[in-house]
Amino acid sequence: xxxxxxxxxxxxxxxxxxxxxxxxxxxxxxxxxxxxxxxxxxxxxxxxxxxxxxxxxxxxxxxxxxxxxxxxxxxxxxxxxxxxxxxxxxxxxxxxxxxxxxxxxxxxxxxxx
Amino acid sequence: xxxxxxxxxxxxxxxxxxxxxxxxxxxxxxxxxxxxxxxxxxxxxxxxxxxxxxxxxxxxxxxxxxxxxxxxxxxxxxxxxxxxxxxxxxxxxxxxxxxxxxxxxxxxxx
Numbered sequence: 001x002x003x004x005x006x007x008x009x010x011x012x013x014x015x016x017x018x019x020x021x022x023x024x025x026x027x028x029x030x031x032x033x034x035x036x037x038x039x040x041x042x043x044x045x046x047x048x049x050x051x052x053x054x055x056x057x058x059x060x061x062x063x064x065x066x067x068x069x070x071x072x073x074x075x076x077x078x079x080x081x082x083x084x085x086x087x088x089x090x091x092x093x094x095x096x097x098x099x100x101x102x103x104x105x106x107x108x109x110x111x112x113x
Numbered sequence: 114x115x116x117x118x119x120x121x122x123x124x125x126x127x128x129x130x131x132x133x134x135x136x137x138x139x140x141x142x143x144x145x146x147x148x149x150x151x152x153x154x155x156x157x158x159x160x161x162x163x164x165x166x167x168x169x170x171x172x173x174x175x176x177x178x179x180x181x182x183x184x185x186x187x188x189x190x191x192x193x194x195x196x197x198x199x200x201x202x203x204x205x206x207x208x209x210x211x212x213x214x215x216x217x218x219x220x221x222x223x
Contacts, residue, residue: 004156033210042200043157045210056210090156099145099164102211104156 004105021076025093032074037088131188135201150197
């Protein structure tokens with residue numbers, strides 16, 4: 001079965017640089033979520049989109065922005081990167097509605113040096 | 114969202130049932146209980162979810178108490194591949210996000 005695709009899988013950036021992470025949801029899933037998981041921490045919700053509109057916002061820094069496109073893929077844009085942004089970034093997708101489960105991608109490991 | 118509490122770690126012998134408890138005493142009537150697991154930095158994997166009734170699928174069973182203040186995830190025949198961090202999540206119907214909290218680290222012992 002098709003799964004959530006994330007690219008790139010690994011990314012190394014320097015401080016103050018920008019990064020763009022991409023997420024391709026499971027076909028027919030129109031809701032996308034982004035999570036950040038720091039070293040030794042639990043996943044933290046960043047932001048979600050439904051039908052190309054932002055639906056929920058969590059602990060996303062102002063330096064980060066995200067959007068969902070007409071084909072439902074989503075991009076997380078991160079600017080002025082800091083060392084503390086080094087983390088695993090997961091994207092998840094689901095059918096619309098709060099009672100549907102979220103399916104997670106394999107994650108993008110971002111390292112900021 | 115309702116807060117969940119569960120033991121930080123558990124062990125289970127291979128082939129035996131693994132019973133993972135979760136307390137969610139502040140759960141409200143329209144909140145679902147979800148279980149996910151994460152195997153060493155992989156993406157969290159959906160296991161099962163329920164509202165009031167007990168649920169079973171090919172991976173596990175979810176037993177929810179009648180007052181809905183606690184639940185138990187049951188892996189009927191644990192294997193070494195079930196070693197992971199398990200998260201019990203209560204999800205409100207007013208938001209899309211999951212608050213993972215601190216999971217239970219399950220170690221299946223040969």
